[in-house]
Amino acid sequence: MRFFSDNAAPVHPAVLRAIAAADSLDTAYDGDRWSKALDERFSALFETAVRVLWVPSGTAANCLALAALCPPHGSVVCHREAHIQNDECGAPEFYTHGAKLLLAEGEGAKLTPATAAAVLDRQRYDVHQQRPHALSITNATEYGRVYTPAEVAALGALAKERKLGFHIDGARFANAVVSTGASPADLTWRGGADALSFGFVKNGGMNAEALVFFDHALADATLYRRKRAGHLLSKGRYLAAQLLAMLDDDIWLACARGANAGAALLAQAAGARLLHPVEANEVFLRVTADEAASLRAAGFDFYDWGVGEARLVVSWNQRAEDIRPLADAIAALG
Amino acid sequence: MRFFSDNAAPVHPAVLRAIAAADSLDTAYDGDRWSKALDERFSALFETAVRVLWVPSGTAANCLALAALCPPHGSVVCHREAHIQNDECGAPEFYTHGAKLLLAEGEGAKLTPATAAAVLDRQRYDVHQQRPHALSITNATEYGRVYTPAEVAALGALAKERKLGFHIDGARFANAVVSTGASPADLTWRGGADALSFGFVKNGGMNAEALVFFDHALADATLYRRKRAGHLLSKGRYLAAQLLAMLDDDIWLACARGANAGAALLAQAAGARLLHPVEANEVFLRVTADEAASLRAAGFDFYDWGVGEARLVVSWNQRAEDIRPLADAIAALG
Amino acid sequence: MRFFSDNAAPVHPAVLRAIAAADSLDTAYDGDRWSKALDERFSALFETAVRVLWVPSGTAANCLALAALCPPHGSVVCHREAHIQNDECGAPEFYTHGAKLLLAEGEGAKLTPATAAAVLDRQRYDVHQQRPHALSITNATEYGRVYTPAEVAALGALAKERKLGFHIDGARFANAVVSTGASPADLTWRGGADALSFGFVKNGGMNAEALVFFDHALADATLYRRKRAGHLLSKGRYLAAQLLAMLDDDIWLACARGANAGAALLAQAAGARLLHPVEANEVFLRVTADEAASLRAAGFDFYDWGVGEARLVVSWNQRAEDIRPLADAIAALG
Amino acid sequence: MRFFSDNAAPVHPAVLRAIAAADSLDTAYDGDRWSKALDERFSALFETAVRVLWVPSGTAANCLALAALCPPHGSVVCHREAHIQNDECGAPEFYTHGAKLLLAEGEGAKLTPATAAAVLDRQRYDVHQQRPHALSITNATEYGRVYTPAEVAALGALAKERKLGFHIDGARFANAVVSTGASPADLTWRGGADALSFGFVKNGGMNAEALVFFDHALADATLYRRKRAGHLLSKGRYLAAQLLAMLDDDIWLACARGANAGAALLAQAAGARLLHPVEANEVFLRVTADEAASLRAAGFDFYDWGVGEARLVVSWNQRAEDIRPLADAIAALG
Structure with missing residues (x-):
C-alpha cells in the first residue's frame, strides 16, 4: 500500500465520467459551455461573485496568482x-x-500574524529592497496543519493593514474545509483573501485546478498570463468538466473527508510519534531507520522526511480497511 | 457542421480508453511507467534515440524548445x-x-533557405543586436502547406551553416507525415532538426503533446524549465498514456489521414477559390461575404480569415460523408 | 575628421566643470542636492510639473520608460x-x-497616425496576442527627421484613442527642439507624451540622460526598476550635475544648434545625393564605393549605411570651419 | 564629519584628471583605446590573462557575473x-x-565551507528545486571582515567539488587586499574564483567598476547582457579612464590603505564596543541611543544599524586628523 502522495492516486470515477461526457465538439480554449459555467458554479460555492480560471497544475495556479x-x-x-x-x-x-520570497517562521508551516509581521518589520522599505506586495499561505499546510477562519482573518487583517495582496495555496483546500467545518467563504474572502489556488488533483481530480479570484480585477491580466505560459489548453472543456464534476454532489468534500479520516486513524495509532497534530490527510511520524524498514518490509511505502522522520499521505480513495493494516503496524512498533 | 478548428474536436476513443486504463496508483509526476516508456517508444518511431517530455499544450512544447x-x-x-x-x-x-523573433517571408507561411537567409544577412552580428541562435518552422504550416524532407534538409543545412538550432513546430506534424509520405525521421533529424513539438491534441488527443529532443543535451535543462513553468503535472501518467495510445496501431496516422482526405474533398470542390494548395487538413478559400453567409445559413461554421477569405479545418473525426455536404455547397457557389 | 557618431564626441567643458564642482561629499545615490534639484529644473523647462530620473544611458532611459x-x-x-x-x-x-515590439512603417523612420494605426488594426485583441499598450517614437528619428508639435499631437491623439501610453525616445531631442523651434512642452506632453528619454550624451554630455515622466504615477515603480537594473549609481550627483550644467545658459540648445547647422552645411553640398531631408544633425548620402573611398582618403571618416549609402553625423563640437572641408569634398564629387 | 558611507565620498583627483584627459574624440562604446587597454592592464595586476568589462555600478557588475x-x-x-x-x-x-539566492550563515557575514555546505546539503537536487550553480561571497564583507587567501581557497575548493561557479563581490576588494596583504591573484583565481566585481567607486572612483572574468568563456555572453541591460555606455572611455587612473601608481591601494587605517583608529578607540573585528574600513559599534545622539550632536554623522548599533564607514579621503576627533569622542563615551 502506498502512502507516498495524494498526487499519485487515481482519479475519482465521476471525473472520468465527466471527461467522457465532455467528449463532443465544442469551442476551443475556454469558450466551451463547461468553462463558461465555472464562474457561476464557484460563485455559488463561495457565496460571492468570483472569477475562476482552470489551469492544469497547482504550480500554475499559485504562480499566476x-x-x-x-x-x-x-x-x-x-x-x-x-x-x-x-x-x-x-x-x-x-x-x-523575479519577485523575492521573504521567508517567515511558524509551527507546522503555519504563518501567524506575528511571524509574518516579523518579516515585514525587518524590511527597509526603500528602493534598495523589494517591497512586500503579497502574503501567501498554504491551507492545509505542508505539514497537514489547517488555518481556521479566525486565523485566516487575522492574517487577512495584517495583509490589509500592510497593503499586501493575500493568496492562499489551497492544494489541499478541501481537506482544510472538511477539517475545520468552515465554509469555503469563511476560509477565504471573508478572511480577506484575494486569490485561491483551489486544488482538485490531490483530491481525486486528474489535471485541473481552479484559480479563484475574489478580487476580479486580478483576473483580466491573468487571462493573458495564462495563455503566455502555455496554460490555456486548447481543449479546455476536459479540464472544466473535471472541476464541475468534483463540485457535483459535493464529491470534493467526500473525497477529502475520506482522506482526512484515514489520516486520523493513523494518527491515533501513532500517538506520541506524531511530529505535528494531524488535521488533514498528512501524517508525520518519528520513526527509526529500522522501524521504517520494517514498515516497508510489511508492504507500506512512504517518504522519509529528514532523518528519523517519515511522511504518510492518505489519498481520497484509501478506505478505512486499506489503512487499518498500516495503523496496526505503526501501533505495533510500540 | 463545424469547421472552425481541429482544436475543438472530440478525442479519439483510444485516448479515453488509455486514460481509463492508466487510472491506477503509480508514481507522481513523470516517474510512472507510462512516462518512462516514452523515450523508447518515440525512439523506435524516429529510428534514433530521442528524449521525450510530455507537456499539456503546444505552446509549452514550442516555447520550452x-x-x-x-x-x-x-x-x-x-x-x-x-x-x-x-x-x-x-x-x-x-x-x-526576451529573445526576439526575426520575421521572414515565404509563400503559404513556408520559409525557404533564401527567405531565412535574407533575414540572417540583414542582422549586424554585433552586441547591439540579438544574435540569431535558432530557426523555427511549422510543418504543416499555418496555411496547411507542408515541407518535404528535402525542404526540411535545406533549412537544416542553413541552420547548421549559420550555427543555429533548428526547431519544428509540429502541431500538425501528423498531417505533414501523411501528406508527404515521408518518415518522421526524414522530416526531422535527418534534415537537421534538434527539437520537434509533436502535436497530438489537434489530431485526436486530449491534453498531451510530445516535446521530442534529437539533441539530448537540450533535454536536461528542459526538465527544470518544464517544472518551473508549471507543466510538470502531478499525474503525468494521464498524459503519457494518451501519447502511447495514439502511437499504438498508428492511430495518429489514421487520424491525420482522415483529416487530410476530408480537406482534399473540400479542395476539389473549391477549385479556383483556393488561396493555397491544400496539402494537409486546412483549406483557405476566397469567398464573398454573401457566399460565406450562405454557407453558414446552410449550417457550416468556419472562421473568416481576413476580408473575403475563409478558413476551413477538417478534424480527425469528420468522415467523408460529413464533409460531402460542405463540398457540395462550396461547389454550388460556382 | 570623424563623422561616425555624436556618441564619440568629447564632452562640453561646462560638463567637466560641473563634475569637478560636484566633487564634494554629499549623500549617496540620488539623495544629493543636485539630484534633488532635477524635478524643479526640468519642470521649469517643460512648463509643467515633471518627475525626472537620471540614468547613465539612453537604452536605460528608453527601456525603463x-x-x-x-x-x-x-x-x-x-x-x-x-x-x-x-x-x-x-x-x-x-x-x-518580454513585451513585443510591433513594427510600423514610415518614411525616414517617422511614424504617422496612419502607419501606426495600420499595425494596431492588424492585431486581434484576444488573449492569443500581446495587446498594444504603448506607442514609442524617436524625435529626431534614426534618419535625422523631426516630428513637429502637430505631428506629435496627432500621434498622441491616436495613443489616447487607443488607450496606449506614449513614449518619446529623445536621444536627439535637443536637435528636434532646435530644428522645429518648438518648445519642449509642445514636442512632448502638450502632444500627449507620457514619458521622454531626454538625451544629453550625444549632445555634449558624458554619461547622464534624463528620463522625464509627465505622468507622475509612472515614476514611482521606476525608482525600484532603476535600482534593480543597476542604474541607481551610488555617486549620482556626478550625473545630476551634468544635466543641470547642460540646462544652464541653454548649453543643450547651443550644442544642438551647432550640430544641426553643421549638418545643414553638408546637406547643401550634397544636394541630390541626399537620401533624407536633413532636419537635425545626421546626413544620409548616396555615394558609390569609389566616392566613399575618396572621401576617406581625404581624411573623412563615417559609416557605410547599406550599399551605396553613407551616414555622416555632426557633433556638438564640430564648427563650421571643421565641416567646410567635408562639404567641399562632397560637392566636388559632382 | 560624515561617516555614512564610502559611497558618498568625493572622487580621487587622479580620476578627475583622467576624465579630463580622456576628453577627446575616440570610438564610441568600448572601442576606444582606454577600454581596449583594460584586459592587458588588469591581466598584469592579476598575474594571469583576464577579461575585463567596465560597468557603471557594483550592482551591474555583481548581477552580470x-x-x-x-x-x-x-x-x-x-x-x-x-x-x-x-x-x-x-x-x-x-x-x-529568476534564479534563487540560497542564504547561508556565518559570523560577520562571512561564509565558511561548513555554512555553505550546510545550505548545499539541504537541497534536494531534483527538478522541484533550483539546483545550486554558483557561490558568491563578499570580500571585504558587509561587516568589514575579510577573507584570507586560505579562506577563499577553501570556498573555491568547495565550489569546485560541488560544480559551482565562484563569484566574489569586491565592492571593497581593495580594502581586503590591503588588509590581508595578499595579492589580487591570491584572493581570487588562485583560490578558484571565476569572476570578481572589482569595486572602485567606494574607493575614490566616480562611476566605473571593473567586472573581471578569470573564466574567459563567461565574458562573451556578458558583452550582450551588458548591452541589453543598458550598461554599455556610449562614451565608455570616461569609465575606462577612471579604472586605469586608479591602477596607476597604485592609487587604489593608497586609497584603501588610508580608509583602513582610519577605521583602525576608530576601532582602537571603540574597544569593547566593537561588534565585529575591524579588518577593513567599516566599524560597527554598540552604542546606546543617548550615546549616538551625543556623537551626532558633536558633528559626527553615521547610520544606525539596528537597535543599539551604529555603522561608521571611513572613506579614502578622510585623513587621520579628520578621524581623530571621532575616535576621541568614542573613547570618551567610556
Missing part, C-alpha cells in the same frame, strides 16, 4: 517551508519575473 | 505568420526571457 | 527602424520582461 | 546578509531571470 499580486520588483511573504519556496523550482520567480 | 535553443540575448528566425509569433501571446518571449 | 508603460504580456508600436528595435540588443524585451 | 554563472532555473549560495540579497532590489533575480 502571485504574478497578479506582486510586481517583479516586489516581494511575497510566505513560510520557509512553503511549496512555492521549496517545491516549484522557482516558478514564482519565473511567473513574477 | 525555443528556450533550450536560444538565450535571452539571442533571436529566432521564423515566418511572419508563425504561430509562435501571432498566436501565443508572447510565450516565446516569456520562456526565453 | 517602456517597462513603466507596458506589461510583459503587452506590446509596443514603434518604427521598424527604431533604435529600440535594432540597436539595444533586446533591452526593451529585458526590461519589460 | 551571476547571470553568467547561473541559469534562471538555478540557485546561488550567498550569505544571509549579502549585498546581493539585501541591497540590490532583486537585481540578481532580474539579471538571472
Whole structure:
C-alpha cells in the first residue's frame, strides 16, 4: 500500500465520467459551455461573485496568482517551508519575473500574524529592497496543519493593514474545509483573501485546478498570463468538466473527508510519534531507520522526511480497511 | 457542421480508453511507467534515440524548445505568420526571457533557405543586436502547406551553416507525415532538426503533446524549465498514456489521414477559390461575404480569415460523408 | 575628421566643470542636492510639473520608460527602424520582461497616425496576442527627421484613442527642439507624451540622460526598476550635475544648434545625393564605393549605411570651419 | 564629519584628471583605446590573462557575473546578509531571470565551507528545486571582515567539488587586499574564483567598476547582457579612464590603505564596543541611543544599524586628523 502522495492516486470515477461526457465538439480554449459555467458554479460555492480560471497544475495556479499580486520588483511573504519556496523550482520567480520570497517562521508551516509581521518589520522599505506586495499561505499546510477562519482573518487583517495582496495555496483546500467545518467563504474572502489556488488533483481530480479570484480585477491580466505560459489548453472543456464534476454532489468534500479520516486513524495509532497534530490527510511520524524498514518490509511505502522522520499521505480513495493494516503496524512498533 | 478548428474536436476513443486504463496508483509526476516508456517508444518511431517530455499544450512544447535553443540575448528566425509569433501571446518571449523573433517571408507561411537567409544577412552580428541562435518552422504550416524532407534538409543545412538550432513546430506534424509520405525521421533529424513539438491534441488527443529532443543535451535543462513553468503535472501518467495510445496501431496516422482526405474533398470542390494548395487538413478559400453567409445559413461554421477569405479545418473525426455536404455547397457557389 | 557618431564626441567643458564642482561629499545615490534639484529644473523647462530620473544611458532611459508603460504580456508600436528595435540588443524585451515590439512603417523612420494605426488594426485583441499598450517614437528619428508639435499631437491623439501610453525616445531631442523651434512642452506632453528619454550624451554630455515622466504615477515603480537594473549609481550627483550644467545658459540648445547647422552645411553640398531631408544633425548620402573611398582618403571618416549609402553625423563640437572641408569634398564629387 | 558611507565620498583627483584627459574624440562604446587597454592592464595586476568589462555600478557588475554563472532555473549560495540579497532590489533575480539566492550563515557575514555546505546539503537536487550553480561571497564583507587567501581557497575548493561557479563581490576588494596583504591573484583565481566585481567607486572612483572574468568563456555572453541591460555606455572611455587612473601608481591601494587605517583608529578607540573585528574600513559599534545622539550632536554623522548599533564607514579621503576627533569622542563615551 502506498502512502507516498495524494498526487499519485487515481482519479475519482465521476471525473472520468465527466471527461467522457465532455467528449463532443465544442469551442476551443475556454469558450466551451463547461468553462463558461465555472464562474457561476464557484460563485455559488463561495457565496460571492468570483472569477475562476482552470489551469492544469497547482504550480500554475499559485504562480499566476502571485504574478497578479506582486510586481517583479516586489516581494511575497510566505513560510520557509512553503511549496512555492521549496517545491516549484522557482516558478514564482519565473511567473513574477523575479519577485523575492521573504521567508517567515511558524509551527507546522503555519504563518501567524506575528511571524509574518516579523518579516515585514525587518524590511527597509526603500528602493534598495523589494517591497512586500503579497502574503501567501498554504491551507492545509505542508505539514497537514489547517488555518481556521479566525486565523485566516487575522492574517487577512495584517495583509490589509500592510497593503499586501493575500493568496492562499489551497492544494489541499478541501481537506482544510472538511477539517475545520468552515465554509469555503469563511476560509477565504471573508478572511480577506484575494486569490485561491483551489486544488482538485490531490483530491481525486486528474489535471485541473481552479484559480479563484475574489478580487476580479486580478483576473483580466491573468487571462493573458495564462495563455503566455502555455496554460490555456486548447481543449479546455476536459479540464472544466473535471472541476464541475468534483463540485457535483459535493464529491470534493467526500473525497477529502475520506482522506482526512484515514489520516486520523493513523494518527491515533501513532500517538506520541506524531511530529505535528494531524488535521488533514498528512501524517508525520518519528520513526527509526529500522522501524521504517520494517514498515516497508510489511508492504507500506512512504517518504522519509529528514532523518528519523517519515511522511504518510492518505489519498481520497484509501478506505478505512486499506489503512487499518498500516495503523496496526505503526501501533505495533510500540 | 463545424469547421472552425481541429482544436475543438472530440478525442479519439483510444485516448479515453488509455486514460481509463492508466487510472491506477503509480508514481507522481513523470516517474510512472507510462512516462518512462516514452523515450523508447518515440525512439523506435524516429529510428534514433530521442528524449521525450510530455507537456499539456503546444505552446509549452514550442516555447520550452525555443528556450533550450536560444538565450535571452539571442533571436529566432521564423515566418511572419508563425504561430509562435501571432498566436501565443508572447510565450516565446516569456520562456526565453526576451529573445526576439526575426520575421521572414515565404509563400503559404513556408520559409525557404533564401527567405531565412535574407533575414540572417540583414542582422549586424554585433552586441547591439540579438544574435540569431535558432530557426523555427511549422510543418504543416499555418496555411496547411507542408515541407518535404528535402525542404526540411535545406533549412537544416542553413541552420547548421549559420550555427543555429533548428526547431519544428509540429502541431500538425501528423498531417505533414501523411501528406508527404515521408518518415518522421526524414522530416526531422535527418534534415537537421534538434527539437520537434509533436502535436497530438489537434489530431485526436486530449491534453498531451510530445516535446521530442534529437539533441539530448537540450533535454536536461528542459526538465527544470518544464517544472518551473508549471507543466510538470502531478499525474503525468494521464498524459503519457494518451501519447502511447495514439502511437499504438498508428492511430495518429489514421487520424491525420482522415483529416487530410476530408480537406482534399473540400479542395476539389473549391477549385479556383483556393488561396493555397491544400496539402494537409486546412483549406483557405476566397469567398464573398454573401457566399460565406450562405454557407453558414446552410449550417457550416468556419472562421473568416481576413476580408473575403475563409478558413476551413477538417478534424480527425469528420468522415467523408460529413464533409460531402460542405463540398457540395462550396461547389454550388460556382 | 570623424563623422561616425555624436556618441564619440568629447564632452562640453561646462560638463567637466560641473563634475569637478560636484566633487564634494554629499549623500549617496540620488539623495544629493543636485539630484534633488532635477524635478524643479526640468519642470521649469517643460512648463509643467515633471518627475525626472537620471540614468547613465539612453537604452536605460528608453527601456525603463517602456517597462513603466507596458506589461510583459503587452506590446509596443514603434518604427521598424527604431533604435529600440535594432540597436539595444533586446533591452526593451529585458526590461519589460518580454513585451513585443510591433513594427510600423514610415518614411525616414517617422511614424504617422496612419502607419501606426495600420499595425494596431492588424492585431486581434484576444488573449492569443500581446495587446498594444504603448506607442514609442524617436524625435529626431534614426534618419535625422523631426516630428513637429502637430505631428506629435496627432500621434498622441491616436495613443489616447487607443488607450496606449506614449513614449518619446529623445536621444536627439535637443536637435528636434532646435530644428522645429518648438518648445519642449509642445514636442512632448502638450502632444500627449507620457514619458521622454531626454538625451544629453550625444549632445555634449558624458554619461547622464534624463528620463522625464509627465505622468507622475509612472515614476514611482521606476525608482525600484532603476535600482534593480543597476542604474541607481551610488555617486549620482556626478550625473545630476551634468544635466543641470547642460540646462544652464541653454548649453543643450547651443550644442544642438551647432550640430544641426553643421549638418545643414553638408546637406547643401550634397544636394541630390541626399537620401533624407536633413532636419537635425545626421546626413544620409548616396555615394558609390569609389566616392566613399575618396572621401576617406581625404581624411573623412563615417559609416557605410547599406550599399551605396553613407551616414555622416555632426557633433556638438564640430564648427563650421571643421565641416567646410567635408562639404567641399562632397560637392566636388559632382 | 560624515561617516555614512564610502559611497558618498568625493572622487580621487587622479580620476578627475583622467576624465579630463580622456576628453577627446575616440570610438564610441568600448572601442576606444582606454577600454581596449583594460584586459592587458588588469591581466598584469592579476598575474594571469583576464577579461575585463567596465560597468557603471557594483550592482551591474555583481548581477552580470551571476547571470553568467547561473541559469534562471538555478540557485546561488550567498550569505544571509549579502549585498546581493539585501541591497540590490532583486537585481540578481532580474539579471538571472529568476534564479534563487540560497542564504547561508556565518559570523560577520562571512561564509565558511561548513555554512555553505550546510545550505548545499539541504537541497534536494531534483527538478522541484533550483539546483545550486554558483557561490558568491563578499570580500571585504558587509561587516568589514575579510577573507584570507586560505579562506577563499577553501570556498573555491568547495565550489569546485560541488560544480559551482565562484563569484566574489569586491565592492571593497581593495580594502581586503590591503588588509590581508595578499595579492589580487591570491584572493581570487588562485583560490578558484571565476569572476570578481572589482569595486572602485567606494574607493575614490566616480562611476566605473571593473567586472573581471578569470573564466574567459563567461565574458562573451556578458558583452550582450551588458548591452541589453543598458550598461554599455556610449562614451565608455570616461569609465575606462577612471579604472586605469586608479591602477596607476597604485592609487587604489593608497586609497584603501588610508580608509583602513582610519577605521583602525576608530576601532582602537571603540574597544569593547566593537561588534565585529575591524579588518577593513567599516566599524560597527554598540552604542546606546543617548550615546549616538551625543556623537551626532558633536558633528559626527553615521547610520544606525539596528537597535543599539551604529555603522561608521571611513572613506579614502578622510585623513587621520579628520578621524581623530571621532575616535576621541568614542573613547570618551567610556
